[in-house]
Structure formats: C-alpha cells, structure tokens
Amino acid sequence: MQKLKLISFPICPFAQKTIITFNLKGAEFDVEYVDPSKKPAWFYDFSPSGKVPILVVDDNNVIFESDVINEYIDETITPSLLPQDPLNKAWVRAWIKFSSEVLSDFNSMVFAYDQNSFEQTYKDFLKKLEKLEDVIGKDGFFYGKQPTMIDANFGVIFYRLYQFEFMKNDSKFRSFNKVAKWADNLNSMQEIKGSVPNGFNGFFESFLKNKQSYLYQFLNTKK
Numbered sequence: 001m002q003k004l005k006l007i008s009f010p011i012c013p014f015a016q017k018t019i020i021t022f023n024l025k026g027a028e029f030d031v032e033y034v035d036p037s038k039k040p041a042w043f044y045d046f047s048p049s050g051k052v053p054i055l056v057v058d059d060n061n062v063i064f065e066s067d068v069i070n071e072y073i074d075e076t077i078t079p080s081l082l083p084q085d086p087l088n089k090a091w092v093r094a095w096i097k098f099s100s101e102v103l104s105d106f107n108s109m110v111f112a113y114d115q116n117s118f119e120q121t122y123k124d125f126l127k128k129l130e131k132l133e134d135v136i137g138k139d140g141f142f143y144g145k146q147p148t149m150i151d152a153n154f155g156v157i158f159y160r161l162y163q164f165e166f167m168k169n170d171s172k173f174r175s176f177n178k179v180a181k182w183a184d185n186l187n188s189m190q191e192i193k194g195s196v197p198n199g200f201n202g203f204f205e206s207f208l209k210n211k212q213s214y215l216y217q218f219l220n221t222k223k
Contacts, residue, residue: 005030008053010203013156014066015053016195020152023191027077081149099153102128118214136178140185155192158183
C-alpha cells in the first residue's frame with residue numbers, strides 16, 4: 001500500500017489536527033508543505049475550494065476537507081479513535097463539531113488587531129471552554145482513559161494557546177480546573193508536540209506579524 005501523503009502549509013491548524021490523528025495511531029505518513037500564497041496549479045485539481053489540507057491516498061485518489069480526511073484515517077487505520085458504542089460515538093462526534101466553534105473563536109483572537117477586540121474574542125473563547133468543564137473525563141482525556149479524535153481537535157487549540165504564556169497561566173483559564181488539566185496533559189504528549197514542522201514558531205511569529213495581530217507582542221518566542 002502506498003504511504004499516505006498530507007499536503008498543507010506549515011501552520012495550518014486543520015493539517016495539525018490530521019497529523020495528531022496519524023500520530024495517535026502510530027501510523028506512517030508523509031507531509032508536503034506548500035506556500036499558501038503560491039499554491040501549485042495542480043493543487044486546485046484536487047481541492048475545489050483551494051483549501052488545505054488534502055490527503056493523497058494513491059495516484060488516482062485524493063481526499064479534501066480535514067474532517068473527512070480524519071474520518072477516512074480512523075476508518076482505515078486501527079485502532080479507532082472513536083468509541084465503539086453508537087450512542088457514545090455520536091456524543092463524541094457532537095463535541096468534535098463543537099470544537100470547530102472553539103477553534104473559530106481562537107482564530108478570532110489570533111486575528112484581533114487591538115486590545116479591545118482581543119478581550120472580546122477571549123471572553124467568547126472562555127465561554128466555550130466553560131461548557132466543556134462539566135463533560136471532560138477525569139483521566140486526562142475528554143472521554144475515557146485513552147485519547148480519542150476530539151483530543152486531537154483540542155490538541156491543536158491548546159498547543160497554540162500555550163504559545164502565549166499569559167493565556168496559559170491566566171487565572172480565568174486556570175479556573176476551569178478540568179479544562180486546564182486536560183490542556184496540560186495534551187501538551188505533554190509527544191503526539192501533540194511532534195505535530196508541527198521544524199521552524200513552526202518562526203512561521204507562526206511571521207504570520208502574526210504580517211496579520212498585525214495584537215497577540216504578536218505576547219508570543220513566547222519574543223521573550
């Protein structure tokens with residue numbers, strides 16, 4: 001079987017989610033990074049929207065849309081990262097859908113251009129995290145004693161949140177005891193740490209600078 005290849009750009013959160021999924025399964029795969037501002041012409045033949053990531057399955061088959069890619073990986077590479085019971089699986093999938101809203105709020109924080117807009121988006125972000133406090137499991141993961149696909153989704157969010165020391169240690173964030181414990185646990189995992197390419201910090205810093213993000217000044221790499 002041909003090795004699966006993920007194509008994306010270095011700081012794409014959706015590609016990072018897929019890489020974490022691969023890592024949690026211990027699967028072999030390749031990654032090819034492209035310049036998002038200079039995507040090769042062939043890329044649009046496989047991604048109708050022009051978005052990353054895409055997954056090259058073989059010479060004739062390519063999958064686009066990160067959630068669909070992750071479902072394919074979970075269905076074709078064992079072990080599954082979803083509960084076997086249909087009801088529990090549906091419950092976890094519903095929270096996976098919710099994670100997309102949380103990532104959207106986090107991205108709004110990243111794109112905030114001044115303190116006021118950041119503070120408003122941070123409030124929205126914290127409100128989302130508050131909803132998680134009562135449903136997170138007690139064993140360091142969202143559901144059960146092993147990571148599931150939802151841990152991969154939130155691993156992306158918490159990895160990026162922890163690029164900012166002041167948010168990692170913020171009393172409002174830490175007041176969600178179970179969420180903070182979960183985030184700490186995910187960020188300690190090699191599957192999460194190893195989900196970004198070499199030079200990620202530099203890419204992320206340049207991205208924030210180019211976007212004139214308010215958060216640029218608070219990056220850990222600038223201290």
